[in-house]
Amino acid sequence: MRTVRVGCGAGFAGDRVQPAVDLVDRGELDYLVLECLAERTTALGQLRRLADPTAGYDPSLDRRMRLLLKPLARTGTRLVTNIGSADPPAAARRVLQIAAELAVPVSVAAVTGDDVLDRIDVTAPAWEDGRPLIEHGELVSASAYLGADALLPALRGGAQVVIGGRIADPSLFVAPLAHEFGWSLDDVDRIAGATAIGHLLECGGQVTGGYFADPPYKTVPDLANLGYPIAEVDEDAAGVLTKPPGTGGRVDRMTVAEQLAYEVTDPRAYLTPDVTADFTTVRIHETGPDRVRVTATTGAPRPPTLKVSVGYRAGFRCEAEISYAGATALDRARLAGQVVADRLGDLIPRLRIDYIGATALHGDDLGGGAEPYECRLRIAGIAPTREAAEAIGDEVTALYTTGPAGGGGVRVTTEEVIGIVSTSIERSLVEPRVHHLAADR
CATH class of the missing domain: 3.30.70.1150 (ACT-like. Chain A, domain 2)
Structure with missing residues (x-):
């Protein structure tokens, strides 16, 4: 059965860069995902953009792209990331500039539409405290969590680098898998399976032993050289989690189970823009050293609204x-x-x-x-x-x-x-767009 290899080279904006380079060099990846945003970093991106119209993307972009673009081009690995933060088009243009300096041909797509500040209901109550949004102070950002449907046109258009802003973490992984296998986004069980894989990968080195280590109870070998995760995913949305050979860390039932529960409020209804996943149906089996097979996730239709971080x-x-x-x-x-x-x-x-x-x-x-x-x-x-x-x-x-x-x-x-604070928005009010850019020939 055909498999697609997806790796996660960043779990947050301040993550290490070298493990991502190692994934591309030795991981035989089809896709590399960099998950670089959190609620606060998205708002900080809007502040940077207000102060400087060219500075809305994540500041780590230059360092990451200078180290990754050549390996990506050499191996044919495609990159999907939310490093665009408050300004994905500016991030895409910057990638092209760096590629030109490095003499690396690349095509880039920017995904926009998550900025809904002009469309939210400011009288709506915040989820956290029930107070109207407007009562919290001057609003500077409202970022809707986009899903895989926003990314698919960019992937179908052939972009080697796809850059978005506030895209839901697991959706960064769901989109490449749905694209490669031709899944319908209404195929709730496959999309739920891909969501479980994405959730396990999205924090980078956490699932390979980072943040897991707690000596003497939970030991992680060679943590200083922690390898980052790879998932080998098949057309049924089952996957094997592993890491590059020779790297530190561990991938076993314990690390995978702990990451599966990370930041999950209701495991029977894990809500994303793509699906409502039931993580209580997930099955985890060790199939070899640093190899864990994840199967059997089931799902229900996606929520009718999108979460917005304000x-x-x-x-x-x-x-x-x-x-x-x-x-x-x-x-x-x-x-x-x-x-x-x-x-x-x-x-x-x-x-x-x-x-x-x-x-x-x-x-x-x-x-x-x-x-x-x-x-x-x-x-x-x-x-x-x-x-x-x-x-x-x-x-x-x-x-x-x-x-x-x-x-x-x-x-x-x-x-x-x-x-x-958080609120929700009707899907009909959110209009994702894809902007394809290519280097001057």
């Missing part, structure tokens, strides 16, 4: 830190935190004080035990203006000489905060 200006956040060491480190850090809180008064409506090494993760209730010999005080807050937020950093810095003894190593960062 970004809004939520003020400015300042985070400031200072360290204390010695027998009374925690007591001095607590005194310093109280001093800063008193000096700020009511200036910062949302202030958080953490004692890293003592209470930062679980709070006072779950602390206990011996007092730490060293402690890092972190004070963070969100304010409506940058000037107000920067007062946190000013007061923490002042602790050098106006706070408890022995403070040092101050670090301060201030940045604008983009809040994220």
Whole structure:
């Protein structure tokens, strides 16, 4: 039975690049997928575009394309990615520029239509808190989650590189498989099977042991050289997960089962733009070292609406830190935190004080035990203006000489905060388009 080999070379914007190059060089791939977006990074892309009309795509694009375009051309592997973020056409044009510099012939397609800021109902309640979207602040982005149907015209048009924006993670994998096997998107069981494979692949190295390691309970060999995943998928949407030979990591029932459950709220109804997948029907079988066969996923028709991730200006956040060491480190850090809180008064409506090494993760209730010999005080807050937020950093810095003894190593960062809430939109209001670009001959 014919199989299509699909690899995932990025699970988020900051992922490593070399494993993706290794996948293309040695993985005998038909398709490489780079999944580079999350809700917040999509909104940040819109902010970059507002500040600079040419900067809406993900900043990692240049580094990835400079390393990948030649191997892609040499092996004939096609690339599908959402690295276009807030501006897929600009990303596509940049790929062509890099290809020209490298003397690599390439055809590129940009997929647009996810930007629905001018079409959402701003009076609709946000899923997270029930408040109307408009009450959250100035809206800067509204990105609908596009599905495989948005990508298929680009693949049918022959583009070697397909770049979109907010495309649902598993849809990046469903589209190439549906294209290669000629599946109807109404074939819910096959599309559900492809969705399960895509969900397992979409976080890159997580399914091969990254984020899985928890010594001594869960060990992962040679994690420093973690290989990224490959799926060999057949026409029935069953697939074998593996990784390049000689790489670190592990692929077995444990890593696959853990990734299958990752970020799944209802395993009986995993909603995507393509299908409603029932992950409780998935069957996992180890067929050899670092080889796991995934079969039997069933599905139901896709949801009638699309999810929309909405970004809004939520003020400015300042985070400031200072360290204390010695027998009374925690007591001095607590005194310093109280001093800063008193000096700020009511200036910062949302202030958080953490004692890293003592209470930062679980709070006072779950602390206990011996007092730490060293402690890092972190004070963070969100304010409506940058000037107000920067007062946190000013007061923490002042602790050098106006706070408890022995403070040092101050670090301060201030940045604008983009809040994220979710809503839905009727499919009829979303109009995906494909823009084919080719290098000048």
